[in-house]
Amino acid sequence: MEEKDLKKIEQSGKPKPKSLVSNKILSFCAYIGIACIAIALLLSACFKGNTNVGNVFRSIGEVIAYILAIILAFFWVKSHKHIAWLICYIIFVVTIVVLYILVII
Numbered sequence: 001m002e003e004k005d006l007k008k009i010e011q012s013g014k015p016k017p018k019s020l021v022s023n024k025i026l027s028f029c030a031y032i033g034i035a036c037i038a039i040a041l042l043l044s045a046c047f048k049g050n051t052n053v054g055n056v057f058r059s060i061g062e063v064i065a066y067i068l069a070i071i072l073a074f075f076w077v078k079s080h081k082h083i084a085w086l087i088c089y090i091i092f093v094v095t096i097v098v099l100y101i102l103v104i105i
Contacts, residue, residue: 026068033064059104066096 040058047054070093077089 026071029064030068033061033068036061036064063100066100070096 036057040054040056040061043054043057073089073092077085
C-alpha cells in the first residue's frame with residue numbers, strides 16, 4: 001500500500017488493515033530484539049570479566065531475531081505456494097530450533 005492509501009484509511013475512520021497491525025507488531029519485536037543485543041554488547045564491554053548478564057540479553061536478542069526471521073520467512077513461503085519451498089522451510093525451522101536448544105543445554 002502506498003502512503004496516500006494509508007492516510008486515506010486513517011482519515012476515513014475505518015479499521016486498519018490486518019497487515020498494518022502485524023507489521024507494527026513485528027517492528028516492535030524487532031526493536032526489542034535490537035535493544036537486547038545492544039544492552040548485551042554494552043554490558044560485555046563494561047564488565048569484561050563477568051559477562052553472565054550480557055549473555056542473557058544476547059540470548060534474548062538472538063531468540064527474538066530467530067523468531068522474527070522464521071515468521072517473515074513463513075509469509076514468503078506462503079506467498080510462493082510451492083511444496084518444495086514449504087518442505088525446505090520446515091527443515092530449516094526444525095534445524096534452527098533443535099540446534100539452538102542443544103546449544104543452550
